[in-house]
Amino acid sequence: MPISKRLLLLTSLIKDANKGVFDVGSDHGYLLLELYHKGFKGNLKGVENKIGPFSNLSKNTLNSPIKVSLSDGIDDLTNDYSCLVLAGMGFSNIAKIIDNHKEKLSYIDQIVIDAHNFIPESRKYFINHGFEIEEELILKENNIYYELISFIKGNENYSEEEIVYGPKLLKKRDEVFINKYKEANQKLVELLSKLDKNSKRYKEIQNEIDRNILVISK
Ligand SMILES: C[S@@+](CC[C@H](N)C(=O)[O-])C[C@H]1O[C@@H](n2cnc3c(N)ncnc32)[C@H](O)[C@@H]1O
Structure with a gap:
């Protein structure tokens, strides 16, 4: 199955994660498989907390170095991974996953999210946890708008307008x-x-x- 434009753009945000990518809610594992096929050399791990998606993930990644785990959120995250992906989830789930293990944010240099709701709240949440916005992409696929955000460690300040619309998206103001x-x-x-x-x-x-x-x- 061809990878969606959304997942392709998400992978384009992961530029340098030498120590590895930890994908929470990996589902079919398409994002990690795309990174692997692109020649990404770091550790890759996909996590699922439900049996159905976990079995798809396991099957699809069988002949690859991608590690998988049936576990919740970042319970299994170790310092072998410096890039965290949280995609295709609502903001409250994303926040809960982090809130359960805030101490593990010390391993992480980059967080890439695709929150399906409460996008301004998602920006605010990671900014309040010591991150700043490195890049943002907007796309429309199957009649749905997605905002993909990459956070890196930092303490940039943002206006209310930037929190609502996205500082990088505001600068680009592209057609989408x-x-x-x-x-x-x-x-x-x-x-x-x-x-x-x-x-x-x-x-x-x-x-x-x-x-x-x-x-x-x-
Ligand atoms: C809508 S899918 C998105 C899949 C993929 N990340 C994407 O963006 O296309 C959300 C996935 O996250 C998984 N998920 C939700 N909460 C989770 C948690 N706390 N830990 C692990 N996986 C979770 C669900 O089982 C589901 O497969």
């Missing part, structure tokens, strides 16, 4: 980024028409629309 907020605004305008003009919600939505317009027209 502009379209994401144009489409979001179409839905928000529709929602506004159903709300009471004097309600708090109406004002919040109106503010969000205005903020999106400002950002995409800069």
Whole structure:
């Protein structure tokens, strides 16, 4: 099966992880297999906490040096890995996985995430845990927008606008980024028409629309 554009772009964010990549929620192992086939020399490990995906992961990586484990989050993470991948999960799961073993962040130089919701909260979370944003990519696949974020250790400060829209995405303001907020605004305008003009919600939505317009027209 050909690898998705999202997973391909995720692997492009992993540039130098000499000590290895630890992929939580590896599923079929496609990301690790792509890294291996690209000639990545470091350790590669995929973790799954469910039997079904774990069996796919084990089968697909059988004839490769990729290590696998049926375990939860980063329970199994050792300092043989310096790059952590958390992709295709909601923010609360990502935060829970880290919260269970905050001490293990000391092994990690890079965290690559694809959070399926609460993206600003995800940025804030890793910034509050001693990371800064190294790179961000936005893509649309199967009608869904994804924001892929690479964090490295650092203490850069960010404005509220950068937390919401992404500092690197804001700088690039590429076509996909502009379209994401144009489409979001179409839905928000529709929602506004159903709300009471004097309600708090109406004002919040109106503010969000205005903020999106400002950002995409800069
Ligand atoms: C939607 S899939 C995403 C798979 C792949 N990472 C991707 O981005 O395409 C999420 C995977 O994470 C696994 N998962 C969720 N929570 C986990 C945890 N705490 N530890 C290990 N795996 C987990 C699920 O079993 C599922 O296979």
